[in-house]
Amino acid sequence: MAQQIPLVDYLVLGDNPHLVAQECTSCGARFFDRRNACASCGGTDFKQVDVATTGEVRTFTIVSFAAPGIPVPFVAAVVDCEGTSVRANLINVTPDPEHVTTGMKVRLATEVIGTDDNGTEAVGFGFEPLGG
Amino acid sequence: MASASASEELWILGIHMTKFGKHPDKDLVDLASEAVQGALSDGGVTMKDIGIIGAGNLMMAMAPTGQMVQKQLGQTGIPVYNVSNACATGATALRVALMAIKAGETDMGLAFGVEKLAGAGLLAGGSRSADSNTWTPHGRFGAVAAVDGRVGTETMPGVFAQIGMEYGHKYGGTSFELFAKISEKNHAHSTLNPLAAYTKKMSLEQIMNDVMIAYPNTRPMCSANCDGAAAAVVVSGSKLKTLSLEQQKRAVKISASVLTTDPYEEACQILPNVNTLTRRAATQAYEQAGVSPADLNLVELHDCFATAELVHYDNLMLCEEGGAADFFNSGATWRDGKTPVNVSGGLESKGHPIAATGIANVWEVATHLRGEAGDRQIEGAKVGMTHVIGLGSACGVHILEKSAA
Numbered sequence: 010m011a012q013q014i015p016l017v018d019y020l021v022l023g024d025n026p027h028l029v030a031q032e033c034t035s036c037g038a039r040f041f042d043r044r045n046a047c048a049s050c051g052g053t054d055f056k057q058v059d060v061a062t063t064g065e066v067r068t069f070t071i072v073s074f075a076a077p078g079i080p081v082p083f084v085a086a087v088v089d090c091e092g093t094s095v096r097a098n099l100i101n102v103t104p105d106p107e108h109v110t111t112g113m114k115v116r117l118a119t120e121v122i123g124t125d126d127n128g129t130e131a132v133g134f135g136f137e138p139l140g141g
Numbered sequence: 142m143a144s145a146s147a148s149e150e151l152w153i154l155g156i157h158m159t160k161f162g163k164h165p166d167k168d169l170v171d172l173a174s175e176a177v178q179g180a181l182s183d184g185g186v187t188m189k190d191i192g193i194i195g196a197g198n199l200m201m202a203m204a205p206t207g208q209m210v211q212k213q214l215g216q217t218g219i220p221v222y223n224v225s226n227a228c229a230t231g232a233t234a235l236r237v238a239l240m241a242i243k244a245g246e247t248d249m250g251l252a253f254g255v256e257k258l259a260g261a262g263l264l265a266g267g268s269r270s271a272d273s274n275t276w277t278p279h280g281r282f283g284a285v286a287a288v289d290g291r292v293g294t295e296t297m298p299g300v301f302a303q304i305g306m307e308y309g310h311k312y313g314g315t316s317f318e319l320f321a322k323i324s325e326k327n328h329a330h331s332t333l334n335p336l337a338a339y340t341k342k343m344s345l346e347q348i349m350n351d352v353m354i355a356y357p358n359t360r361p362m363c364s365a366n367c368d369g370a371a372a373a374v375v376v377s378g379s380k381l382k383t384l385s386l387e388q389q390k391r392a393v394k395i396s397a398s399v400l401t402t403d404p405y406e407e408a409c410q411i412l413p414n415v416n417t418l419t420r421r422a423a424t425q426a427y428e429q430a431g432v433s434p435a436d437l438n439l440v441e442l443h444d445c446f447a448t449a450e451l452v453h454y455d456n457l458m459l460c461e462e463g464g465a466a467d468f469f470n471s472g473a474t475w476r477d478g479k480t481p482v483n484v485s486g487g488l489e490s491k492g493h494p495i496a497a498t499g500i501a502n503v504w505e506v507a508t509h510l511r512g513e514a515g516d517r518q519i520e521g522a523k524v525g526m527t528h529v530i531g532l533g534s535a536c537g538v539h540i541l542e543k544s545a546a
């Protein structure tokens with residue numbers, strides 16, 4: 010199997026792929042990026058926590074015009090993963106308003122987005138319909 | 142006296158906007174100069190009367206735009222503040238001039254916003270960089286490739302589409318058709334505005350069948366990239382009293398001027414929350430002005446996309462919470478409705494030369510309050526509101542009142 014690298018450092022690959030967040034130890038706010046401090050309370054102490062891999066689509070759009078190299082149309086969404094909001098594409102679903110709705114239940118899924126000159130695969134993530 | 146200036150009244154003395162659209166024969170300085178000269182002459186003053194300049198421009202933000210305009214119209218040595226604050230740039234420039242007056246540093250200021258955008262494509266987000274030949278993590282997400290399009294979307298049409306869809310998910314009552322009807326209204330309004338970039342009426346069917354950009358926003362439901370500029374001369378109340386009766390009669394009172402940013406809330410760094418900062422700005426503005434939403438005779442709000450206009454009915458408290466769809470369906474926001482919104486045609490048809498927008502919407506409301514809006518005059522307009530929002534985020538709200546002089 011080819012060497013793999015996650016698209017972003019908050020995606021953990023392996024047998025149970027999942028996302029991790031930096032959680033502020035004083036107020037509980039969660040962030041996915043490298044932090045200087047907490048935007049909610051100013052705290053500087055964080056712990057890494059696992060984010061739920063299932064959730065509900067809170068909003069979405071179907072993007073028809075995107076940057077070069079991005080296949081369109083695709084579904085961009087915000088998924089509420091048991092209280093933690095996650096930005097992601099919806100994958101393994103027909104990208105039209107008949108097949109995508111707010112409130113639909115989804116689960117995390119990964120997909121290879123490309124292979125570099127060293128043969129390493131970059132693996133991204135999205136959410137797919139539950140029981141679909 | 143510094144202590145007196147805090148309660149100093151603020152007035153628009155002169156204001157002007159250029160035609161929005163394509164100006165291939167005019168550069169940034171030409172457009173800005175046209176707006177500034179128009180505002181000065183409208184106010185009956187010259188560059189020699191101005192004590193401060195707030196100069197707004199986004200796409201060429203590295204350039205000293207204010208000084209470039211001074212070098213054409215008058216180098217008087219006064220302070221210039223070149224500002225850029227996303228789509229709130231024009232409102233920010235205006236506030237810079239107003240704050241200088243409030244601080245007692247001067248009694249007359251100039252603000253302008255200018256942009257050359259005709260022919261620009263969709264404005265995307267900022268994190269897109271070229272993918273490399275070997276995966277190397279970089280940036281705050283340790284990303285090995287561009288995330289825009291792979292981890293959701295950063296394109297403006299996509300972001301604002303989700304903001305409208307989220308409102309629908311929370312409160313119900315929205316549909317592709319409803320959002321398209323908002324656009325139908327604004328395009329109908331634009332037919333009466335000779336300064337709008339696009340003045341064609343569009344049927345609901347035309348709008349819905351046009352090119353889909355980011356569902357549910359089709360092309361005519363997106364703000365129109367174009368060239369344009371707007372400028373305003375603002376004065377203190379005590380200075381205005383020393384000017385002619387004609388100047389005092391045409392002056393428009395700025396009863397509230399507010400700028401906010403987005404406070405931290407869960408999810409706000411996932412999808413920009415344009416709601417809370419707008420609601421806060423509106424709340425502060427109503428308080429400052431001592432008026433309520435029911436007092437507004439017209440509103441120019443930031444319809445960068447049809448989906449955005451809907452949520453701002455609610456954020457500006459023009460309707461009850463959650464009631465934006467019903468409010469629109471009642472016809473309230475058409476020009477003959479209870480609270481006319483975007484009688485200029487809005488960003489979708491008047492156009493959106495970014496930095497000009499936050500002063501052009503003030504021009505629109507001021508022109509109605511002066512009773513000078515011609516065919517599209519809202520009869521008897523006494524109080525109006527303007528609103529802009531720039532992602533990042535910044536929200537500017539102004540409340541204007543007709544002069545009693």
Ligand SMILES: [Zn+2]
Binds near residue numbers: 034048
């Ligand atoms: Zn915190």
